Amino acid sequence: MKNVSSLLLVTVLICLQRVAAELPTIDLRIEQLTSGAKHHFFGYIGQCQTIPWNASGRFVLGLEIDRIDRLPTPEEFATVILVDTHHDNTIIRLDKCHAWNPQQGTMFYWNPLSPETQFFFNDRDIETGKVFTVLYDIEKKQRVREYKFNDTPIGNGGVAADGSAFLAINYGRLARLRLVTGYPEALDFSRDDIAPENDGIFIVDVRTGKKRLLVSYRQLDAKLRELKPALDHTGLFINHTLWNRDSDRVYFFARAGWSKTMKDKGDKVNTPCSINSDGTELTLHETFIGGHPEWKSGHELIGSKKAIDETTGRKTERQVIYDIDKKKIVGQLGDATIFPKPEGDISLSPDGEWFVNGYQLSKETPKNYYSVYRMSDGAFVRSKGMDKGSYSGNIRIDGAPRWNRSSDAILVPGLAENKTRQMFVIRVTTR
Numbered sequence: 001m002k003n004v005s006s007l008l009l010v011t012v013l014i015c016l017q018r019v020a021a022e023l024p025t026i027d028l029r030i031e032q033l034t035s036g037a038k039h040h041f042f043g044y045i046g047q048c049q050t051i052p053w054n055a056s057g058r059f060v061l062g063l064e065i066d067r068i069d070r071l072p073t074p075e076e077f078a079t080v081i082l083v084d085t086h087h088d089n090t091i092i093r094l095d096k097c098h099a100w101n102p103q104q105g106t107m108f109y110w111n112p113l114s115p116e117t118q119f120f121f122n123d124r125d126i127e128t129g130k131v132f133t134v135l136y137d138i139e140k141k142q143r144v145r146e147y148k149f150n151d152t153p154i155g156n157g158g159v160a161a162d163g164s165a166f167l168a169i170n171y172g173r174l175a176r177l178r179l180v181t182g183y184p185e186a187l188d189f190s191r192d193d194i195a196p197e198n199d200g201i202f203i204v205d206v207r208t209g210k211k212r213l214l215v216s217y218r219q220l221d222a223k224l225r226e227l228k229p230a231l232d233h234t235g236l237f238i239n240h241t242l243w244n245r246d247s248d249r250v251y252f253f254a255r256a257g258w259s260k261t262m263k264d265k266g267d268k269v270n271t272p273c274s275i276n277s278d279g280t281e282l283t284l285h286e287t288f289i290g291g292h293p294e295w296k297s298g299h300e301l302i303g304s305k306k307a308i309d310e311t312t313g314r315k316t317e318r319q320v321i322y323d324i325d326k327k328k329i330v331g332q333l334g335d336a337t338i339f340p341k342p343e344g345d346i347s348l349s350p351d352g353e354w355f356v357n358g359y360q361l362s363k364e365t366p367k368n369y370y371s372v373y374r375m376s377d378g379a380f381v382r383s384k385g386m387d388k389g390s391y392s393g394n395i396r397i398d399g400a401p402r403w404n405r406s407s408d409a410i411l412v413p414g415l416a417e418n419k420t421r422q423m424f425v426i427r428v429t430t431r
Contacts (some may be wrong), residue, residue: 012176023373026381028348028372029427032356032416033089039065039421040081040091041413045345045400046240048281048295052108052411053404055115059138060423061108064093069197070423071394072201074126074185078106080139083423099131099155099171099183101126107156110136111114112163113206118144122155122183131155132170133204140336145259146203149211153187154202160277160360167250168202168211177237178258178392194235194256195221200205201241201252203277215275215282220254223284233257234266244295248277251301251324254284271303274324287329288360289322290343299325302333304342307404317342319357338371344350345399349407354428356410358399365388368399370412374426383426386414391415397421 034040040062042052042191050058064079064175065072072078084090099122100106111118117139123146124131130153137144147168173190175182191197200216217236225231233256241249252275257268272285272293273370289303296302305320319342321331333339333355343360355373360366368386374380389396410426 007151010152019242024380025431026372027148027429027431028370028381028383030383030386031423031425032061033083033085033411033425034062034091035089035416035420035422036418038277039068040066040083040423041105041421042104042108042402042411042423043100043103043294043400044107044120045347045398045402046104046242047107047109048242048244049161050109050402051314051350051405052402054110054119054138055405057406059084059092059258059405061110061119062423063097063100063105064091065102068391068395070192071101071179071184074098074129074183075126078166080106080121080136092379093142094136094141096124097121098126099186101180101183102181102391103398107158109156109166111206112159120156120159122171124183124186129153129172129185131183131186133166133168135206145209147209147221152189152198152202152211153203153213155183157312158204160243160245161245162247163206164247165203167214167243167412168243169205170199171239173199173235174237174239176259177235178239178255180396181237181239181259182371190217200359201238201250201275212279214250214277214279215273219282220273223273223282224254225268226355227284228267229268232267232271234262234264237295240293242290242295243277244299245297249299249324250275250277251295253291269346283324283327285324285327287322287327289320289329292343292345293322294346294348296321296348299323300330302348302355304347305329319346332376333371334371334380335377338373338378340371345401347401347403347410349403350405354403354407356403358400358401358412360399361385362390368397368412368414369401369425370401370410372410372426377389386412386424389415390414 060083080095082092132148171182172186172188190196197218257265291301319333340358369381
């Protein structure tokens with residue numbers, strides 16, 4: 001009987017080894033994309049499906065700057081560049097931009113209606129401080145349109161996947177109420193009102209250039225007071241305007257009390273909200289899934305949620321799936337072994353097959369790590385740490401992973417050997 005059991009155990013082990021050998025292995029290879037004495041970066045993760053590569057995959061968008069040790073003054077420009085991956089990653093300098101910061105960049109987005117040659121970025125009139133959005137064409141080597149609104153100077157906050165429109169917000173208000181989210185000293189046209197009726201999230205039609213107010217701060221203030229009548233804040237602002245992949249729903253955060261310079265901050269507000277792109281069904285969500293969510297498919301989001309481990313009784317954090325229609329968590333990705341910091345910067349690949357979480361393990365270890373996870377079977381691999389230096393606060397270098405269009409490469413930031421900030425690519429392969 002003992003021999004039979006031993007034989008059975010050996011047989012099982014052999015079978016498991018064969019299965020493991022047949023399973024594809026995920027490999028990561030890191031390449032430095034840009035170099036030199038100047039700094040090069042793409043920036044923010046705050047838009048769904050923000051892809052740095054153009055349609056053919058030849059060009060990668062980026063900014064070139066002289067220094068990253070402080071926020072820029074309004075007069076300091078960043079150079080808008082293309083990295084030509086077909087010609088030894090040559091840098092092509094196209095234009096100048098006055099609406100940017102080291103953490104956020106300038107809200108780059110290739111035009112979904114012309115993704116090979118056209119992209120959006122934000123700019124500012126340095127005399128008036130008014131922010132606006134630019135549509136640039138790399139074949140014509142010029143700006144083909146500027147979306148300017150003198151009464152409500154706003155900039156791109158997220159382009160619809162169908163290319164019909166972009167969300168737009170007041171970056172002057174953001175800079176005043178939470179500096180890292182806006183452009184320093186940009187004009188804030190609604191600064192005199194803590195919940196203005198003429199400011200909020202706008203939708204700008206790409207073809208006609210016409211704007212409409214999707215949701216106002218006044219509406220949000222009224223909704224918030226339904227839940228907390230005694231709310232006493234010093235000014236609402238909106239962060240992370242995320243348009244879903246079907247272009248019919250927007251998820252965002254209504255916030256207040258985040259300024260580090262204001263003596264009277266009032267009550268702190270950090271409320272997740274959703275709304276249909278036609279302006280209906282404004283909803284405030286009680287379930288908070290972290291400050292860096294990403295759209296999955298339909299009306300589901302991927303985020304993070306704190307929980308208590310039933311076995312150990314310790315507090316844990318999970319990478320979860322949240323249904324905004326049902327207003328509840330409906331699933332989970334991996335576990336703490338795979339995602340030790342679920343609240344990190346996250347991104348789902350365009351084909352929906354791959355998910356990446358970028359995070360820092362500790363303040364004592366200034367490096368960004370990336371967990372790359374296959375949605376179909378839960379297989380994963382973790383990258384080595386990418387040096388991010390001691391930059392923190394308003395000039396921090398977040399993980400900010402962005403997929404390419406073929407879902408097999410991720411653009412990430414890091415410090416090169418000469419300590420300049422550069423763009424790197426993580427190649428994802430299976431064998």
